[in-house]
Amino acid sequence: MSEPVKRNEPLVTHIYTADPSAHVFEGKLYIYPSHDLDHEQVSNDNGDQYDMEDYHVLSMADESSPCVDHGEALHLRDIPWAKQQLWAPDAAYKNDTYYLFFPARDHDHIFRIGVATGASPTGPFTPQPSYIPGSFSIDPAVLVEGDKAYMYFGGLWGGQLEKWQTGEFVADAAGPAPDAPALGPRVAELSDDMLTFKEEPREISIVDPSGRPLLAGDEDRRYFEGPWMHKYNGKYYLSYSTGSTHKLVYAIGENPYGPFTFQGTILTPVIGWTTHHSIVEFQGKWYLFYHDSSLSGGADNKRCVKFTELKYNADGTIQTIEKSA
Numbered sequence: 001m002s003e004p005v006k007r008n009e010p011l012v013t014h015i016y017t018a019d020p021s022a023h024v025f026e027g028k029l030y031i032y033p034s035h036d037l038d039h040e041q042v043s044n045d046n047g048d049q050y051d052m053e054d055y056h057v058l059s060m061a062d063e064s065s066p067c068v069d070h071g072e073a074l075h076l077r078d079i080p081w082a083k084q085q086l087w088a089p090d091a092a093y094k095n096d097t098y099y100l101f102f103p104a105r106d107h108d109h110i111f112r113i114g115v116a117t118g119a120s121p122t123g124p125f126t127p128q129p130s131y132i133p134g135s136f137s138i139d140p141a142v143l144v145e146g147d148k149a150y151m152y153f154g155g156l157w158g159g160q161l162e163k164w165q166t167g168e169f170v171a172d173a174a175g176p177a178p179d180a181p182a183l184g185p186r187v188a189e190l191s192d193d194m195l196t197f198k199e200e201p202r203e204i205s206i207v208d209p210s211g212r213p214l215l216a217g218d219e220d221r222r223y224f225e226g227p228w229m230h231k232y233n234g235k236y237y238l239s240y241s242t243g244s245t246h247k248l249v250y251a252i253g254e255n256p257y258g259p260f261t262f263q264g265t266i267l268t269p270v271i272g273w274t275t276h277h278s279i280v281e282f283q284g285k286w287y288l289f290y291h292d293s294s295l296s297g298g299a300d301n302k303r304c305v306k307f308t309e310l311k312y313n314a315d316g317t318i319q320t321i322e323k324s325a
Contacts, residue, residue, distance in 0.1 A: 003066060004064045004065055004066055005063075005064075005065070005066065005067045005307075006067060007063075007306075007307060007308045007309065008306055008307075008308050009306060010063035010098055010294070010295050010304035010305065010306060011031065011058055011060075011304070011305045011306065011307070012058060012067055012069055012139055012193040012197075012304075012305070013137060013295060013304070014069070015036075015038075015056065015069070016035070016036035016037070016038060016295065016302045016303055016304060017033040017034070017035060017036065017056070017058070017291065017294065017303065017304060017305040018033055018034045018036055018088070018091070018276060018291040018303035018304075018305065019034040019035070019087070019088030019139075019226070019276040019283040019291065020032070020033045020092040020128070020276070020277070020278055020289040020290070020291060020305040020307075021033070021088070021089060021141065021278045021289075022278045022279075022280040022289040022307070023091055023092075023093075023278075023280060024280060024282050025093055025098070025121040026121060026179045026280070027095065028059050028060065028061055028120045028121075029059060029060040029061075029062075029063075029180060029280070030057060030058070030059045030091070030122070030279060030304075031057070031059070031060070031067075031289060031305065032055065032057060032058075032089050032090060032091045032100065033055075033056070033058065033089075033291075033305050034052050034055065034086065034087055034088050034089065035052050035053070035054055035055060035056050035086075036052060036096065036301055036302050036303055037051060037053065037301075038302060039051075045291050048158075048282065049077045051084065051085060052085060052086045052087065052149065053075060053076045053084075053086060054072050054073075054075040054076065054086065055072070055073050055074045055075075055086060055100065055102065055123075055125075055171075056069055056070065056071060056072060056073060057069075057070045057071075057072070057073045057121065057122045057123055058305070059121075059122070059263070062282075063282070063285070063287070068173065068284065070122035070123070072124075073100065073118070073122060073123030073124055073125050074086075074100060074102070074116055074123060074124065074170060076104070078126075078127060079104065079114060079116075079127045080127070080129050080130070081104075081106055081107070081112070081114065081129070081130050081131050082104035082105065082106065082112075082114065082131075083104070083105045083106060083107050083109065083206055084104065084105050085103075085104055085105050085111075086102055086103075086104050087102070087103045087104070087138050087139070088102075088103065088138065088139050088140075088226065088276055089101060089103075089109075090100040090102075090141045090142050091121070091142075091143040092138050092144050092149060092194065093121070093144070094144055094149060094194055095192075095193065095194065096294075097117050097118070097119070097194075098117065098118045098119070098121050098123075098125070099115055099116070099117055099142070099194050100115065100116045100117075100118065100123070100125040101114070101115050101140040101142055101151065102111060102114055102115075102116070102140070103137070103138040103139065103140060103153075104131075106131065107167070109167055109276055110136070110160065111136060111137055111138050111159065111160050112135050112136060112164050112212035113131060113132050113135035113136070113137075113138075113140050113151075113153060114127055114128060114130075114131045114132065115127070115128055115132060115194065115195055116128065122165055123255070128195060128276040131194070132195070132196055132197060133196055133197070134188075134196075134197050134200065134201065135153070135197070135201075136158040136160065136164050136169070137153055137154045137155055137159050137160050137164065137186070138155040138158075138160070138225065139153055139154065139155050139159065139225050139226050139227060139229050139276070140150065140152070140153045140156070141153065141227050141229060141278075142190070143229040143230075143256065145231075145256070147192075148171075148189060149188055149189070149190040149194060150188070150189050150190065150194040150229070150256045151188055151189075151190055151197075152185050152186070152187050152204075152227040152228075152229050152238070153185060153186050153187075153201075153224070153227065153228070154184075154185040154186045154223075154227065155224065155225030156175065156183065156223075156224050156225060156243060157243070158224055161183055161186075162174060162175040162183065165183070175216060176216040177216065177217075178215065178217025179215055179216075179217060180215065180216055180218050181213035181214070181215060181216065182206070182213070182215055182216040182218065183203070183206055183216070183223065184203045184204040184206055184212050184223055184258075185203075185204050185223055185227040185238075185240065186201040186202065186203060186204070186234070187201065187202055187204055187256065187258075188201040188202065201256075202257060204223075204236070204257065204258045204259070204260065205236070205258050205260070206221075206222070206223055206251050206258070206260050206261075206262055207233075207251075207259050207260070207261055207262065208221075208262055209261060209262070211259075211261075212263060219242060219243075219245045220242060220245050220247065220249075221242065221249060221262050222242065223242075224238050224240065224241050224242050224243025224244065224274070225240065225241050225243055225274075225276070226240050226241040226248075226274075226275075226276040226277065227239070227240045228240070228277060228278050228279055230279045230281075232286075232312065232316065233316055235245070235252050235253070235254070235316060236252065236253045236254065236255060236256055236258075236260070237250055237251075237279070238250065238251050238252075238253065238258070238260045239251075239266055239275050239277065239279060239317075241275060241276060241277070242274075244274075245269070246269035246270070246272075246273065246274050246275065247265050247266075247267065247268060247269060248265070248266040248267040248288075248290065249262070249263075249264065249265050249266060249273055249276050250262075250263050250264070250266055250318060251263055252316070263317055263318070264317065264318070264320065265308070265320045266318050266321060267288065267320075267321045267323065268301060268320065268321070268322050268323045269289060269323060270290065270291075270292035270293075270294075270323045271292045271293045271294045271298055271323075272292045272293030272294075272298065272300060272303060273290070273293075273300050275290050275291055275292060276290070276291060277289060277290040277291075280308060285309055286309065286310040286311070286312070287307050287308070287309055287310055288301070288307065288309075288321065289305060289306070289307045289309055290305070290306055290308075291303045291304060291305050291306065292304065292306065292323075306320060308321060
């Protein structure tokens with residue numbers, strides 16, 4: 001029998017995992033991470049070191065139970081349109097179906113977002129023959145709210161978000177100047193069957209408390225990658241990674257499309273280049289799932305998923321979690 005998982009310790013140690021999307025399905029916690037391969041890679045800003053090929057699904061009956069690896073749920077070889085790099089996924093439940101959303105490079109080396117379906121939260125998942133029309137970049141995160149579902153996505157640098165500023169892929173496009181508004185993540189409502197976009201993706205505005213857009217040079221606050229959306233006391237919380245400054249931060253809005261007003265830091269920098277997270281309520285508590293590179297001694301492409309409790313202040317702001325917590 002596996003040992004119970006402790007907070008701030010790796011959920012599993014027999015494989016490297018990252019980018020955890022945590023959900024409550026069928027009364028249990030299910031975690032959908034990416035799966036880092038145990039091989040040596042040279043790190044670069046394009047993210048070539050993250051050369052993942054499959055997804056495993058993890059689960060926990062409660063916060064003190066062992067974490068179960070349910071094995072491979074989807075592999076690159078089974079996705080007709082995808083060439084490489086199965087990066088951070090997410091999952092959702094609707095229409096009596098489980099959906100796995102995932103980014104990958106297509107055969108033109110452009111990141112797209114695909115979807116696979118299954119009858120169980122652990123898979124196996126069967127991919128659609130092509131990616132979601134109109135999708136691009138990385139890091140899908142899906143909020144299901146009643147009959148509606150929204151996908152949030154986008155990542156800078158290797159995630160190619162800068163290359164889509166005109167609505168078309170421009171291979172040599174650069175990001176905004178440091179004193180220009182930063183690029184925001186994208187959001188689109190999903191179709192009823194969850195397989196396509198119901199609308200053109202929109203850019204989300206993240207603003208400071210005075211209502212001014214965050215600037216591209218404001219690396220402590222501006223969006224980089226890894227969006228996550230959750231609701232708390234009727235408000236929408238958009239959280240994300242700042243990437244180059246290695247923080248998890250958040251902003252609050254009144255509706256799924258924003259604008260979102262920047263609030264502060266959720267998690268200070270961890271071991272490794274950056275982090276990627278999810279926030280979920282389970283059995284009366286809120287939890288932050290995140291990753292770092294502690295299991296591999298700091299290797300950027302060999303990470304491990306962890307969790308810790310997340311707490312709110314009376315005014316709805318989130319208490320900052322120090323990396324040593």
